[in-house]
Amino acid sequence: xxxxxxxxxxxAQPLPVQAGLAAAVRQLRGVKILFPFVVLIAIWWTxxxxxNFADRVLVSPERVFDxxxxxxxxxxxxxxxxxxxxxxxIATVVSILFGVPIGFAVGANRYAARSLEGFLRFLxxxxxxxxxPLIIIWFGFxxxxxxxxxxYTLIVPIIFNTMVGARAxxxxxxxxxxxxxxxxxxxxxxxYLPGALPSIVxxxxxxxxxxxxxxxxxxxxxxxxxxxxxxxxxxxxGQIDRIIGGMIVxxxxxxxxxRLLVQPIENLTVARWxxxxx
Amino acid sequence: MAATxxxxxxxxSGFRHxxxxxxxxxxxxxxxxxxxxxxxxxxxxxxxxxxxxxxxKAMAGFFRPTEGTIHCDGRLVTAPGRERxxxxxxxxxxxxxxxxKNIGHGLEIAGAPKAEREEKVAxxxxxxxxxxFEDRYPxxxxxxxxxxxxxxxxxxxxxxxxxxxxPFAAVDAMTRLTLQEELxxxxxxxxxxxxxxxxxxxxxVFLGDRVLVMTRRPGTIKAEIDVPRRAAxxxxxxxxxxxxxxxxIAERVLKLVRAERGLTPAEEARAAAGTSA
Numbered sequence: 001x002x003x004x005x006x007x008x009x010x011x012a013q014p015l016p017v018q019a020g021l022a023a024a025v026r027q028l029r030g031v032k033i034l035f036p037f038v039v040l041i042a043i044w045w046t047x048x049x050x051x052n053f054a055d056r057v058l059v060s061p062e063r064v065f066d067x068x069x070x071x072x073x074x075x076x077x078x079x080x081x082x083x084x085x086x087x088x089x090i091a092t093v094v095s096i097l098f099g100v101p102i103g104f105a106v107g108a109n110r111y112a113a114r115s116l117e118g119f120l121r122f123l124x125x126x127x128x129x130x131x132x133p134l135i136i137i138w139f140g141f142x143x144x145x146x147x148x149x150x151x152y153t154l155i156v157p158i159i160f161n162t163m164v165g166a167r168a169x170x171x172x173x174x175x176x177x178x179x180x181x182x183x184x185x186x187x188x189x190x191x192y193l194p195g196a197l198p199s200i201v202x203x204x205x206x207x208x209x210x211x212x213x214x215x216x217x218x219x220x221x222x223x224x225x226x227x228x229x230x231x232x233x234x235x236x237x238g239q240i241d242r243i244i245g246g247m248i249v250x251x252x253x254x255x256x257x258x259r260l261l262v263q264p265i266e267n268l269t270v271a272r273w274x275x276x277x278x
Numbered sequence: 279m280a281a282t283x284x285x286x287x288x289x290x291s292g293f294r295h296x297x298x299x300x301x302x303x304x305x306x307x308x309x310x311x312x313x314x315x316x317x318x319x320x321x322x323x324x325x326x327x328x329x330x331x332x333x334x335k336a337m338a339g340f341f342r343p344t345e346g347t348i349h350c351d352g353r354l355v356t357a358p359g360r361e362r363x364x365x366x367x368x369x370x371x372x373x374x375x376x377x378x379k380n381i382g383h384g385l386e387i388a389g390a391p392k393a394e395r396e397e398k399v400a401x402x403x404x405x406x407x408x409x410x411f412e413d414r415y416p417x418x419x420x421x422x423x424x425x426x427x428x429x430x431x432x433x434x435x436x437x438x439x440x441x442x443x444x445p446f447a448a449v450d451a452m453t454r455l456t457l458q459e460e461l462x463x464x465x466x467x468x469x470x471x472x473x474x475x476x477x478x479x480x481x482x483v484f485l486g487d488r489v490l491v492m493t494r495r496p497g498t499i500k501a502e503i504d505v506p507r508r509a510a511x512x513x514x515x516x517x518x519x520x521x522x523x524x525x526x527i528a529e530r531v532l533k534l535v536r537a538e539r540g541l542t543p544a545e546e547a548r549a550a551a552g553t554s555a
Contacts, residue, residue: 172370173372175335176366176428177383177387178358179358179359179362179437179441180360180383180432180435181358181360181435190372191372195374197374269374
Protein backbone atom coordinates (compact mmCIF):
# COMPACT_ATOMS: atom_id res chain seq x y z
CA UNK A 1 0.00 0.00 0.00
CA UNK A 2 1.42 3.36 -0.98
CA UNK A 3 0.66 5.87 1.73
CA UNK A 4 2.29 8.72 -0.18
CA UNK A 5 -0.35 8.63 -2.91
CA UNK A 6 -2.85 11.47 -2.76
CA UNK A 7 -6.21 10.21 -1.52
CA UNK A 8 -8.02 11.58 -4.56
CA UNK A 9 -5.57 10.17 -7.10
CA UNK A 10 -7.37 8.09 -9.77
CA UNK A 11 -5.77 4.78 -8.72
CA ALA A 12 -7.21 5.12 -5.21
CA GLN A 13 -10.77 5.10 -6.47
CA PRO A 14 -11.77 1.59 -7.56
CA LEU A 15 -14.52 1.74 -4.96
CA PRO A 16 -17.54 2.86 -7.01
CA VAL A 17 -16.92 0.02 -9.46
CA GLN A 18 -16.57 -2.51 -6.63
CA ALA A 19 -19.69 -1.24 -4.94
CA GLY A 20 -21.57 -1.42 -8.22
CA LEU A 21 -20.40 -4.99 -8.75
CA ALA A 22 -21.43 -6.01 -5.26
CA ALA A 23 -24.85 -4.50 -5.77
CA ALA A 24 -25.20 -6.33 -9.09
CA VAL A 25 -24.27 -9.63 -7.43
CA ARG A 26 -26.82 -9.01 -4.71
CA GLN A 27 -29.47 -8.24 -7.31
CA LEU A 28 -28.59 -11.39 -9.20
CA ARG A 29 -29.04 -13.40 -6.01
CA GLY A 30 -32.44 -11.81 -5.50
CA VAL A 31 -33.41 -12.69 -9.06
CA LYS A 32 -32.32 -16.29 -8.49
CA ILE A 33 -34.74 -16.60 -5.59
CA LEU A 34 -37.58 -15.07 -7.60
CA PHE A 35 -36.88 -17.01 -10.79
CA PRO A 36 -38.98 -20.14 -10.03
CA PHE A 37 -41.92 -17.91 -9.10
CA VAL A 38 -41.64 -16.06 -12.39
CA VAL A 39 -41.65 -19.39 -14.26
CA LEU A 40 -44.69 -20.60 -12.33
CA ILE A 41 -46.64 -17.41 -13.03
CA ALA A 42 -45.63 -17.58 -16.69
CA ILE A 43 -46.93 -21.17 -16.99
CA TRP A 44 -50.13 -20.27 -15.16
CA TRP A 45 -50.62 -17.21 -17.36
CA THR A 46 -49.97 -19.21 -20.59
CA UNK A 47 -52.39 -21.98 -19.66
CA UNK A 48 -55.05 -19.49 -18.68
CA UNK A 49 -54.55 -17.38 -21.84
CA UNK A 50 -54.51 -20.29 -24.32
CA UNK A 51 -57.32 -22.38 -22.79
CA ASN A 52 -60.89 -21.35 -22.61
CA PHE A 53 -61.56 -21.55 -18.88
CA ALA A 54 -64.64 -20.41 -17.04
CA ASP A 55 -63.93 -18.00 -14.17
CA ARG A 56 -65.09 -20.74 -11.80
CA VAL A 57 -62.16 -22.94 -12.88
CA LEU A 58 -59.13 -20.69 -13.44
CA VAL A 59 -58.52 -16.95 -13.60
CA SER A 60 -55.55 -14.90 -14.83
CA PRO A 61 -52.71 -13.62 -12.59
CA GLU A 62 -53.89 -10.04 -13.22
CA ARG A 63 -57.33 -10.91 -11.96
CA VAL A 64 -55.87 -12.40 -8.76
CA PHE A 65 -53.71 -9.33 -8.35
CA ASP A 66 -56.70 -6.99 -8.73
CA UNK A 67 -58.74 -8.99 -6.20
CA UNK A 68 -55.88 -8.92 -3.72
CA UNK A 69 -55.54 -5.16 -4.10
CA UNK A 70 -59.26 -4.86 -3.40
CA UNK A 71 -59.06 -7.14 -0.33
CA UNK A 72 -56.08 -5.23 1.00
CA UNK A 73 -57.55 -1.78 0.41
CA UNK A 74 -60.75 -2.74 2.22
CA UNK A 75 -58.84 -4.13 5.18
CA UNK A 76 -60.40 -7.57 4.68
CA UNK A 77 -57.13 -9.37 4.13
CA UNK A 78 -55.56 -7.74 7.20
CA UNK A 79 -58.33 -9.21 9.34
CA UNK A 80 -57.86 -12.75 8.03
CA UNK A 81 -54.09 -12.43 8.37
CA UNK A 82 -54.23 -11.07 11.90
CA UNK A 83 -56.47 -13.96 12.99
CA UNK A 84 -54.01 -16.51 11.60
CA UNK A 85 -50.93 -14.75 13.00
CA UNK A 86 -52.54 -14.41 16.44
CA UNK A 87 -53.30 -18.12 16.44
CA UNK A 88 -49.79 -19.20 15.43
CA UNK A 89 -48.34 -16.67 17.88
CA ILE A 90 -50.32 -17.93 20.86
CA ALA A 91 -49.65 -21.54 19.89
CA THR A 92 -45.91 -20.88 19.61
CA VAL A 93 -45.66 -19.17 23.00
CA VAL A 94 -47.71 -21.88 24.74
CA SER A 95 -45.73 -24.66 23.05
CA ILE A 96 -42.39 -23.17 24.10
CA LEU A 97 -43.57 -22.50 27.67
CA PHE A 98 -44.76 -26.08 28.14
CA GLY A 99 -42.75 -28.02 25.56
CA VAL A 100 -39.28 -26.94 26.71
CA PRO A 101 -39.73 -27.90 30.39
CA ILE A 102 -41.37 -31.18 29.41
CA GLY A 103 -38.51 -31.89 27.00
CA PHE A 104 -35.95 -31.26 29.76
CA ALA A 105 -37.84 -33.38 32.26
CA VAL A 106 -37.93 -36.26 29.81
CA GLY A 107 -34.32 -35.72 28.70
CA ALA A 108 -33.03 -35.68 32.28
CA ASN A 109 -34.25 -39.21 32.87
CA ARG A 110 -32.63 -41.88 30.74
CA TYR A 111 -35.46 -44.37 31.21
CA ALA A 112 -38.18 -41.81 30.54
CA ALA A 113 -36.36 -40.69 27.40
CA ARG A 114 -36.07 -44.21 26.10
CA SER A 115 -39.66 -45.15 26.80
CA LEU A 116 -41.12 -41.88 25.51
CA GLU A 117 -39.12 -41.74 22.28
CA GLY A 118 -41.40 -44.24 20.55
CA PHE A 119 -44.49 -42.57 21.93
CA LEU A 120 -43.44 -39.14 20.66
CA ARG A 121 -42.75 -40.58 17.22
CA PHE A 122 -46.19 -42.19 17.28
CA LEU A 123 -47.75 -38.80 18.12
CA UNK A 124 -45.84 -37.22 15.24
CA UNK A 125 -47.54 -39.76 12.99
CA UNK A 126 -51.04 -38.95 14.24
CA UNK A 127 -51.20 -35.49 12.67
CA UNK A 128 -53.08 -32.63 14.29
CA UNK A 129 -55.68 -32.86 11.55
CA UNK A 130 -56.39 -36.46 12.53
CA UNK A 131 -57.32 -35.15 15.98
CA UNK A 132 -59.77 -32.59 14.55
CA PRO A 133 -62.91 -34.78 14.58
CA LEU A 134 -62.38 -35.62 18.24
CA ILE A 135 -61.48 -32.07 19.24
CA ILE A 136 -64.46 -30.60 17.35
CA ILE A 137 -66.69 -32.93 19.34
CA TRP A 138 -65.11 -31.70 22.57
CA PHE A 139 -64.73 -27.97 21.88
CA GLY A 140 -67.03 -27.30 18.91
CA PHE A 141 -66.23 -25.03 15.97
CA UNK A 142 -64.22 -22.54 18.03
CA UNK A 143 -60.80 -20.90 18.21
CA UNK A 144 -60.08 -23.28 21.10
CA UNK A 145 -60.31 -26.19 18.69
CA UNK A 146 -57.97 -24.53 16.19
CA UNK A 147 -55.51 -23.67 18.97
CA UNK A 148 -55.60 -27.20 20.38
CA UNK A 149 -54.71 -28.67 16.99
CA UNK A 150 -51.92 -26.17 16.31
CA UNK A 151 -50.41 -26.46 19.80
CA TYR A 152 -50.48 -30.25 19.55
CA THR A 153 -48.69 -30.07 16.20
CA LEU A 154 -46.15 -27.50 17.37
CA ILE A 155 -45.33 -28.88 20.78
CA VAL A 156 -44.33 -32.42 19.80
CA PRO A 157 -41.24 -31.42 17.76
CA ILE A 158 -40.30 -28.90 20.48
CA ILE A 159 -40.49 -31.56 23.21
CA PHE A 160 -38.65 -34.05 21.06
CA ASN A 161 -35.80 -31.72 20.07
CA THR A 162 -35.43 -30.25 23.57
CA MET A 163 -35.05 -33.80 24.83
CA VAL A 164 -32.46 -34.64 22.18
CA GLY A 165 -30.60 -31.37 22.86
CA ALA A 166 -30.58 -31.90 26.62
CA ARG A 167 -29.22 -35.42 26.22
CA ALA A 168 -26.47 -34.27 23.88
CA UNK A 169 -24.91 -31.91 26.45
CA UNK A 170 -21.64 -33.46 27.67
CA UNK A 171 -22.02 -34.75 31.22
CA UNK A 172 -18.84 -33.05 32.45
CA UNK A 173 -20.21 -29.55 31.67
CA UNK A 174 -22.63 -29.99 34.55
CA UNK A 175 -20.13 -31.87 36.75
CA UNK A 176 -17.54 -29.10 36.40
CA UNK A 177 -20.11 -26.47 37.29
CA UNK A 178 -21.33 -28.41 40.30
CA UNK A 179 -17.79 -28.49 41.64
CA UNK A 180 -17.73 -24.71 41.18
CA UNK A 181 -20.64 -24.62 43.61
CA UNK A 182 -23.54 -24.42 41.14
CA UNK A 183 -27.01 -25.41 42.33
CA UNK A 184 -29.86 -26.79 40.27
CA UNK A 185 -31.14 -23.43 39.04
CA UNK A 186 -27.63 -22.43 37.93
CA UNK A 187 -27.24 -25.64 36.00
CA UNK A 188 -30.49 -24.95 34.17
CA UNK A 189 -29.71 -21.34 33.26
CA UNK A 190 -25.98 -21.77 32.57
CA UNK A 191 -25.68 -25.28 31.15
CA TYR A 192 -28.93 -26.95 30.13
CA LEU A 193 -30.77 -24.03 28.50
CA PRO A 194 -27.89 -22.66 26.43
CA GLY A 195 -26.64 -26.18 25.69
CA ALA A 196 -29.99 -27.34 24.34
CA LEU A 197 -30.89 -24.05 22.67
CA PRO A 198 -29.61 -24.88 19.17
CA SER A 199 -31.65 -28.06 19.23
CA ILE A 200 -34.70 -26.26 20.68
CA VAL A 201 -34.50 -23.75 17.82
CA UNK A 202 -34.47 -26.63 15.32
CA UNK A 203 -37.58 -28.00 17.02
CA UNK A 204 -39.21 -24.58 16.95
CA UNK A 205 -38.47 -24.20 13.27
CA UNK A 206 -39.89 -27.62 12.41
CA UNK A 207 -42.84 -27.08 14.73
CA UNK A 208 -43.74 -23.72 13.22
CA UNK A 209 -43.64 -25.23 9.74
CA UNK A 210 -45.94 -28.09 10.74
CA UNK A 211 -48.03 -25.77 12.92
CA UNK A 212 -48.62 -23.27 10.13
CA UNK A 213 -49.92 -26.03 7.85
CA UNK A 214 -52.10 -27.47 10.60
CA UNK A 215 -53.44 -23.99 11.32
CA UNK A 216 -54.61 -23.40 7.73
CA UNK A 217 -56.19 -26.86 7.62
CA UNK A 218 -57.97 -26.38 10.95
CA UNK A 219 -59.23 -22.94 9.92
CA UNK A 220 -60.70 -24.49 6.78
CA UNK A 221 -62.85 -26.81 8.87
CA UNK A 222 -63.54 -24.64 11.89
CA UNK A 223 -64.44 -21.55 9.81
CA UNK A 224 -63.87 -18.89 12.47
CA UNK A 225 -61.68 -16.56 10.43
CA UNK A 226 -58.06 -16.87 9.36
CA UNK A 227 -56.52 -17.53 5.96
CA UNK A 228 -57.81 -21.11 5.83
CA UNK A 229 -61.32 -19.76 6.29
CA UNK A 230 -60.67 -17.20 3.54
CA UNK A 231 -59.76 -19.77 0.89
CA UNK A 232 -62.26 -22.43 1.95
CA UNK A 233 -65.07 -19.87 2.11
CA UNK A 234 -64.14 -18.68 -1.38
CA UNK A 235 -64.56 -22.23 -2.64
CA UNK A 236 -68.28 -22.31 -1.81
CA UNK A 237 -68.85 -19.15 -3.81
CA GLY A 238 -66.46 -20.21 -6.59
CA GLN A 239 -64.08 -17.26 -6.13
CA ILE A 240 -60.96 -18.75 -7.69
CA ASP A 241 -59.15 -15.37 -7.46
CA ARG A 242 -59.55 -15.34 -3.66
CA ILE A 243 -58.43 -18.94 -3.33
CA ILE A 244 -55.23 -18.45 -5.32
CA GLY A 245 -54.54 -15.08 -3.72
CA GLY A 246 -55.01 -16.60 -0.27
CA MET A 247 -52.62 -19.42 -1.09
CA ILE A 248 -49.98 -16.91 -2.17
CA VAL A 249 -50.39 -15.02 1.11
CA UNK A 250 -50.14 -18.25 3.13
CA UNK A 251 -46.85 -19.21 1.48
CA UNK A 252 -45.42 -15.70 1.65
CA UNK A 253 -46.24 -15.30 5.35
CA UNK A 254 -44.56 -18.60 6.18
CA UNK A 255 -41.38 -17.57 4.37
CA UNK A 256 -41.41 -14.24 6.19
CA UNK A 257 -41.92 -15.85 9.62
CA UNK A 258 -39.11 -18.31 8.98
CA ARG A 259 -36.65 -15.77 7.56
CA LEU A 260 -37.38 -12.83 9.83
CA LEU A 261 -38.04 -14.63 13.11
CA VAL A 262 -36.71 -18.15 13.36
CA GLN A 263 -33.56 -17.95 11.26
CA PRO A 264 -32.11 -14.91 13.09
CA ILE A 265 -32.46 -16.80 16.42
CA GLU A 266 -30.66 -19.75 14.89
CA ASN A 267 -27.84 -17.56 13.58
CA LEU A 268 -27.50 -15.80 16.91
CA THR A 269 -26.98 -19.01 18.88
CA VAL A 270 -25.63 -21.74 16.66
CA ALA A 271 -23.24 -19.66 14.59
CA ARG A 272 -21.90 -17.55 17.41
CA TRP A 273 -21.10 -20.39 19.77
CA UNK A 274 -19.56 -22.47 17.01
CA UNK A 275 -21.70 -25.40 18.05
CA UNK A 276 -22.11 -26.56 14.46
CA UNK A 277 -18.43 -26.17 13.57
CA UNK A 278 -17.12 -27.77 16.75
CA MET B 279 -10.04 -24.93 58.67
CA ALA B 280 -6.64 -23.25 58.89
CA ALA B 281 -4.58 -26.28 57.99
CA THR B 282 -0.87 -26.40 58.64
CA UNK B 283 1.49 -27.73 55.99
CA UNK B 284 1.46 -31.22 57.40
CA UNK B 285 -2.28 -31.44 58.10
CA UNK B 286 -4.28 -34.15 56.38
CA UNK B 287 -6.34 -32.53 53.66
CA UNK B 288 -7.96 -35.55 52.09
CA UNK B 289 -8.36 -38.93 53.72
CA UNK B 290 -9.67 -41.87 51.71
CA SER B 291 -10.27 -44.93 53.83
CA GLY B 292 -11.56 -48.36 52.96
CA PHE B 293 -12.65 -47.11 49.56
CA ARG B 294 -14.04 -49.64 47.10
CA HIS B 295 -16.47 -49.03 44.28
CA UNK B 296 -18.78 -51.15 42.13
CA UNK B 297 -20.73 -49.95 39.11
CA UNK B 298 -24.25 -51.20 38.55
CA UNK B 299 -24.63 -52.53 35.02
CA UNK B 300 -27.32 -54.57 33.31
CA UNK B 301 -25.15 -57.67 33.86
CA UNK B 302 -24.86 -56.99 37.57
CA UNK B 303 -22.25 -55.07 39.56
CA UNK B 304 -18.78 -54.57 38.09
CA UNK B 305 -15.88 -53.86 40.39
CA UNK B 306 -14.25 -50.55 39.43
CA UNK B 307 -11.56 -50.37 42.11
CA UNK B 308 -9.96 -52.55 44.74
CA UNK B 309 -9.54 -51.42 48.34
CA UNK B 310 -7.90 -48.00 48.47
CA UNK B 311 -6.55 -46.07 51.46
CA UNK B 312 -4.93 -42.72 50.78
CA UNK B 313 -4.01 -39.60 52.68
CA UNK B 314 -3.06 -36.33 51.02
CA UNK B 315 -1.48 -33.52 53.06
CA UNK B 316 -2.35 -29.88 52.64
CA UNK B 317 -0.28 -28.25 49.93
CA UNK B 318 0.92 -31.58 48.57
CA UNK B 319 0.98 -32.36 44.84
CA UNK B 320 0.10 -36.04 44.48
CA UNK B 321 0.14 -37.73 41.10
CA UNK B 322 -1.51 -41.05 40.34
CA UNK B 323 -0.37 -43.15 37.42
CA UNK B 324 -1.90 -46.42 36.33
CA UNK B 325 -3.10 -48.44 33.33
CA UNK B 326 -6.29 -47.53 31.48
CA UNK B 327 -9.47 -48.64 33.18
CA UNK B 328 -7.80 -49.26 36.55
CA UNK B 329 -10.27 -47.00 38.36
CA UNK B 330 -8.24 -43.76 38.55
CA UNK B 331 -11.08 -41.60 37.33
CA UNK B 332 -13.56 -43.40 39.57
CA UNK B 333 -11.48 -42.51 42.60
CA UNK B 334 -11.16 -38.88 41.50
CA LYS B 335 -14.87 -38.50 40.82
CA ALA B 336 -15.67 -39.91 44.24
CA MET B 337 -13.26 -37.37 45.80
CA ALA B 338 -15.09 -34.65 43.86
CA GLY B 339 -18.32 -35.93 45.40
CA PHE B 340 -20.05 -36.81 42.13
CA PHE B 341 -21.17 -40.11 43.68
CA ARG B 342 -20.94 -41.99 46.97
CA PRO B 343 -18.56 -44.95 47.03
CA THR B 344 -20.01 -48.43 47.48
CA GLU B 345 -17.70 -48.95 50.44
CA GLY B 346 -15.52 -46.69 52.56
CA THR B 347 -15.40 -42.96 53.16
CA ILE B 348 -13.70 -39.85 51.85
CA HIS B 349 -13.05 -36.91 54.16
CA CYS B 350 -11.91 -33.45 53.18
CA ASP B 351 -10.70 -31.27 56.08
CA GLY B 352 -12.30 -33.77 58.42
CA ARG B 353 -15.74 -33.48 56.83
CA LEU B 354 -17.35 -36.41 55.03
CA VAL B 355 -17.63 -35.81 51.29
CA THR B 356 -21.21 -36.39 50.16
CA ALA B 357 -21.62 -33.95 47.27
CA PRO B 358 -19.53 -31.68 45.04
CA GLY B 359 -18.27 -28.58 46.80
CA ARG B 360 -16.55 -25.33 45.98
CA GLU B 361 -13.52 -26.29 48.11
CA ARG B 362 -12.77 -29.15 45.68
CA UNK B 363 -12.26 -27.92 42.11
CA UNK B 364 -12.08 -30.32 39.17
CA UNK B 365 -10.29 -30.07 35.83
CA UNK B 366 -11.42 -32.68 33.34
CA UNK B 367 -9.63 -34.38 30.49
CA UNK B 368 -12.46 -33.54 28.11
CA UNK B 369 -13.12 -29.94 27.35
CA UNK B 370 -15.47 -28.82 30.11
CA UNK B 371 -15.48 -25.06 29.62
CA UNK B 372 -18.76 -23.84 28.19
CA UNK B 373 -18.74 -23.09 24.43
CA UNK B 374 -21.38 -20.36 24.83
CA UNK B 375 -19.29 -18.31 27.26
CA UNK B 376 -16.32 -16.13 26.39
CA UNK B 377 -12.90 -16.74 27.95
CA UNK B 378 -13.59 -14.02 30.51
CA LYS B 379 -17.02 -15.36 31.45
CA ASN B 380 -15.77 -18.94 31.66
CA ILE B 381 -12.91 -18.07 33.98
CA GLY B 382 -15.11 -15.88 36.16
CA HIS B 383 -17.90 -18.47 36.32
CA GLY B 384 -17.07 -19.86 39.75
CA LEU B 385 -16.80 -16.36 41.21
CA GLU B 386 -20.11 -15.44 39.59
CA ILE B 387 -21.77 -18.50 41.18
CA ALA B 388 -20.24 -17.59 44.54
CA GLY B 389 -21.78 -14.13 44.19
CA ALA B 390 -18.49 -12.22 44.24
CA PRO B 391 -18.85 -8.49 43.51
CA LYS B 392 -18.28 -7.58 39.88
CA ALA B 393 -15.18 -5.47 40.54
CA GLU B 394 -13.47 -8.22 42.50
CA ARG B 395 -14.41 -10.76 39.85
CA GLU B 396 -13.01 -8.66 37.02
CA GLU B 397 -9.78 -7.98 38.85
CA LYS B 398 -9.20 -11.66 39.66
CA VAL B 399 -10.08 -12.79 36.16
CA ALA B 400 -7.81 -10.18 34.60
CA UNK B 401 -4.92 -11.36 36.79
CA UNK B 402 -5.44 -15.01 35.82
CA UNK B 403 -5.79 -14.20 32.12
CA UNK B 404 -2.50 -12.40 32.36
CA UNK B 405 -0.91 -15.33 34.23
CA UNK B 406 -1.97 -17.92 31.64
CA UNK B 407 -0.94 -15.70 28.75
CA UNK B 408 -4.36 -15.23 27.19
CA UNK B 409 -4.34 -11.42 27.14
CA UNK B 410 -6.25 -10.18 24.09
CA PHE B 411 -8.45 -13.28 23.98
CA GLU B 412 -10.80 -12.27 26.82
CA ASP B 413 -13.85 -11.91 24.61
CA ARG B 414 -13.24 -14.89 22.35
CA TYR B 415 -15.36 -18.03 22.45
CA PRO B 416 -13.72 -21.44 23.07
CA UNK B 417 -14.15 -22.57 19.46
CA UNK B 418 -11.90 -19.69 18.42
CA UNK B 419 -9.03 -20.96 20.62
CA UNK B 420 -6.46 -23.71 20.18
CA UNK B 421 -6.65 -26.87 22.30
CA UNK B 422 -3.87 -25.67 24.60
CA UNK B 423 -5.54 -22.31 25.14
CA UNK B 424 -8.85 -23.96 25.99
CA UNK B 425 -7.25 -26.20 28.58
CA UNK B 426 -5.55 -23.13 30.08
CA UNK B 427 -8.97 -21.53 30.40
CA UNK B 428 -10.27 -24.68 32.12
CA UNK B 429 -7.38 -24.64 34.61
CA UNK B 430 -7.81 -20.90 35.21
CA UNK B 431 -11.56 -21.32 35.79
CA UNK B 432 -10.88 -23.85 38.55
CA UNK B 433 -8.12 -21.71 40.07
CA UNK B 434 -10.23 -18.54 39.98
CA UNK B 435 -12.83 -20.11 42.28
CA UNK B 436 -9.99 -20.52 44.80
CA UNK B 437 -10.64 -24.09 46.00
CA UNK B 438 -8.36 -25.67 48.61
CA UNK B 439 -8.06 -28.87 46.63
CA UNK B 440 -7.75 -29.27 42.89
CA UNK B 441 -8.55 -32.61 41.30
CA UNK B 442 -7.16 -33.02 37.79
CA UNK B 443 -8.06 -35.90 35.50
CA UNK B 444 -5.46 -36.10 32.71
CA PRO B 445 -6.01 -32.44 31.92
CA PHE B 446 -3.29 -32.24 29.25
CA ALA B 447 -3.96 -35.54 27.48
CA ALA B 448 -5.68 -33.88 24.52
CA VAL B 449 -3.08 -31.14 24.07
CA ASP B 450 -0.22 -31.33 21.56
CA ALA B 451 3.14 -32.48 22.93
CA MET B 452 4.96 -29.14 22.78
CA THR B 453 2.15 -27.22 24.45
CA ARG B 454 1.90 -29.94 27.07
CA LEU B 455 5.47 -29.35 28.23
CA THR B 456 4.75 -25.65 28.75
CA LEU B 457 1.46 -26.30 30.52
CA GLN B 458 3.12 -28.78 32.89
CA GLU B 459 5.79 -26.24 33.84
CA GLU B 460 3.18 -23.55 34.32
CA LEU B 461 1.01 -25.83 36.47
CA UNK B 462 3.99 -26.70 38.68
CA UNK B 463 4.76 -23.02 39.27
CA UNK B 464 1.10 -22.10 39.80
CA UNK B 465 0.51 -24.84 42.39
CA UNK B 466 3.64 -23.87 44.33
CA UNK B 467 2.81 -20.17 44.27
CA UNK B 468 -0.78 -20.71 45.43
CA UNK B 469 -0.01 -23.60 47.84
CA UNK B 470 -2.94 -25.64 46.58
CA UNK B 471 -3.38 -29.30 47.33
CA UNK B 472 -3.43 -31.08 43.97
CA UNK B 473 -4.45 -34.62 43.07
CA UNK B 474 -3.44 -35.30 39.48
CA UNK B 475 -4.23 -38.37 37.39
CA UNK B 476 -2.16 -39.32 34.37
CA UNK B 477 -1.09 -42.13 32.06
CA UNK B 478 2.31 -40.60 31.59
CA UNK B 479 5.12 -41.67 33.90
CA UNK B 480 7.23 -38.61 33.05
CA UNK B 481 4.32 -36.29 33.76
CA UNK B 482 3.66 -37.98 37.11
CA VAL B 483 7.27 -37.70 38.26
CA PHE B 484 7.79 -34.21 36.85
CA LEU B 485 4.76 -32.73 38.63
CA GLY B 486 4.42 -34.76 41.82
CA ASP B 487 5.78 -34.47 45.32
CA ARG B 488 4.62 -38.04 45.62
CA VAL B 489 3.76 -40.52 42.85
CA LEU B 490 1.21 -43.27 43.42
CA VAL B 491 1.14 -46.30 41.13
CA MET B 492 -2.07 -48.22 40.65
CA THR B 493 -2.57 -51.86 39.68
CA ARG B 494 -4.76 -53.13 36.87
CA ARG B 495 -8.51 -53.16 37.38
CA PRO B 496 -9.83 -53.49 39.98
CA GLY B 497 -7.07 -51.05 40.91
CA THR B 498 -5.38 -50.67 44.26
CA ILE B 499 -2.39 -48.52 45.10
CA LYS B 500 0.61 -50.77 44.81
CA ALA B 501 3.46 -48.32 45.35
CA GLU B 502 4.21 -44.82 46.58
CA ILE B 503 7.35 -43.01 45.50
CA ASP B 504 8.49 -39.77 47.10
CA VAL B 505 10.01 -37.24 44.74
CA PRO B 506 12.53 -34.66 46.05
CA ARG B 507 10.87 -31.43 47.11
CA ARG B 508 10.34 -29.02 44.27
CA ALA B 509 12.33 -25.79 44.32
CA ALA B 510 10.42 -22.54 44.72
CA UNK B 511 10.50 -21.81 41.00
CA UNK B 512 9.13 -25.24 40.11
CA UNK B 513 10.77 -27.74 37.78
CA UNK B 514 11.58 -27.31 34.13
CA UNK B 515 11.89 -30.03 31.53
CA UNK B 516 15.47 -29.19 30.51
CA UNK B 517 16.87 -29.89 33.97
CA UNK B 518 14.43 -32.76 34.58
CA UNK B 519 15.72 -34.73 31.63
CA UNK B 520 19.34 -34.28 32.67
CA UNK B 521 18.85 -34.86 36.41
CA UNK B 522 20.08 -38.39 37.20
CA UNK B 523 18.05 -38.68 40.40
CA UNK B 524 14.77 -37.70 38.71
CA UNK B 525 15.47 -39.99 35.78
CA UNK B 526 16.14 -42.83 38.21
CA ILE B 527 12.78 -42.26 39.87
CA ALA B 528 11.04 -42.13 36.49
CA GLU B 529 12.64 -45.43 35.54
CA ARG B 530 11.46 -47.06 38.78
CA VAL B 531 7.92 -45.83 38.25
CA LEU B 532 7.97 -46.96 34.63
CA LYS B 533 8.96 -50.49 35.71
CA LEU B 534 6.13 -50.58 38.24
CA VAL B 535 3.58 -49.41 35.67
CA ARG B 536 4.90 -51.76 32.99
CA ALA B 537 4.56 -54.74 35.28
CA GLU B 538 0.86 -53.97 35.53
CA ARG B 539 0.20 -54.23 31.86
CA GLY B 540 1.25 -57.86 31.56
CA LEU B 541 2.54 -57.12 28.08
CA THR B 542 5.99 -57.59 26.63
CA PRO B 543 7.67 -54.45 25.29
CA ALA B 544 7.07 -55.71 21.73
CA GLU B 545 3.35 -56.21 22.38
CA GLU B 546 3.20 -52.82 23.97
CA ALA B 547 4.78 -51.17 20.94
CA ARG B 548 2.22 -52.88 18.73
CA ALA B 549 -0.61 -51.76 21.00
CA ALA B 550 0.71 -48.21 20.91
CA ALA B 551 0.78 -48.33 17.12
CA GLY B 552 -2.86 -49.43 17.21
CA THR B 553 -2.35 -52.65 15.21
CA SER B 554 -3.20 -55.09 17.96
CA ALA B 555 -6.78 -55.96 18.87
